[in-house]
Amino acid sequence: MPMSAFSRRHASAVLGAVMMVLALPATAQDFPAAKPIKLVVPFPAGGSSDAAGRLVAQEMGTVLGQTMVVDNKGGANGIIGTDAVAKSPADGYTLVLVDIFHTTAPIYTRKMPYDAVKDFTPVGLLAKTPAFLFGNPAFVDKTVGTALQTVKATPEGINRIVATKVLDAARSAPGKVTMAMIGSGSVVVELMRAGSGAQFTNVPYKGSSPALIDLISGQTDLMLTTMASAAVHLKAGKLKMLAVTTAKRHPDFPDVPTLAELGVKGMDYEQWFGVLAPAGTPKAVVDKLNAALVKAAATPNAKERLAGLSMDAAAGTPDEFKKRLEGDAQRWVKLAADMGIKPLD
Secondary structure, three states, X not given: OOOOHHHHHHHHHHHHHHHHHHHOXXXXXXXXXXXXXXXXXXXXXXXXXHHHHHHHHHHHHHHHOOOEEEEEOOOHHHHHHHHHHHOOOOOOOEEEEEEOHHHHHHHHOOOOOOOOOOOEEEEEEEEEEXXXXXXXXXXXXXXXXXXXXXXXXOHHHHHHHHHHHHHHHHHHOOOOOEEEEEOOOOHHHHHHHHHHOOOOEEEEEOOHHHHHHHHHHOOOOEEEEOHHHHHHHHHOOXXXXXXXXXXXXXXXXXXXXXXXXXXXOOOOOEEEEEEEEEOOOOHHHHHHHHHHHHHHHOOHHHHHHHHHOOOEEOOOOHHHHHHHHHHHHHHHHHHHHHHOOOOOO
């Protein structure tokens, strides 16, 4: 029997509805069965963010039973790679590994292509770590001079004398001491400058690896960076560790003074690493990703690798990470107002 016009229209509508259902993304129950997950690291390979990102990809991939692919997409202080994720489908298959620079970039960038808080859905923190003040050995030795020849002190006392001499040199000759830093601006350098009265000539780099190369070669004098970036060079004797940025000394380096102990006021800074998804990612998918991140950070392999980078696991809930993002963003806006920091590009 020939199909009536009504029947044809009805059949067409049903077929269209079926096709729409088939085109919908997989449900949270199926996630992440559809395809591998891409984790964007918005910095070049070799730095602390890259190390954290590869750890996340390996351990979370195992927990989820799905491949996680690391995509290093550096440039513009992490903005290029992060922006690509902000504009990706909110389905949980494209994530970004960010660090504290995610919340500092807006005070240094005139036209941000995204809002660091509103355009992302927090998945969770991974780890946190202090920054350490490192010096080029030749610069440090020249600065300290003969000051230690007649001093009988413990290693802790010697470290305090050395670090104090370096800070005094930066105070007494404004702009003469150079500070390598990642990107066009660094809040940890600004915090140190504000609290110490030392004036540095800042030398920007696209990543920690090229910055450390120049620090080791003597092209620059000092750098504030993480142990994840500097550990190999420190062990090889190519760097001298001078101080740590947190309020308390690091248990791995008990003889290294804090900058606060050296009289640097308001100096309490730690770098964190966490995972974000595009805004609008379904809660059920975020919860599944967060559960995998928490389990990943608790594995023996992750704990060992984080400890080797002087990082502490800090996995928590998406809401906890959201509060950290909002709190830090507000802190840096206030710092910019207090220090007169203007966008550099």
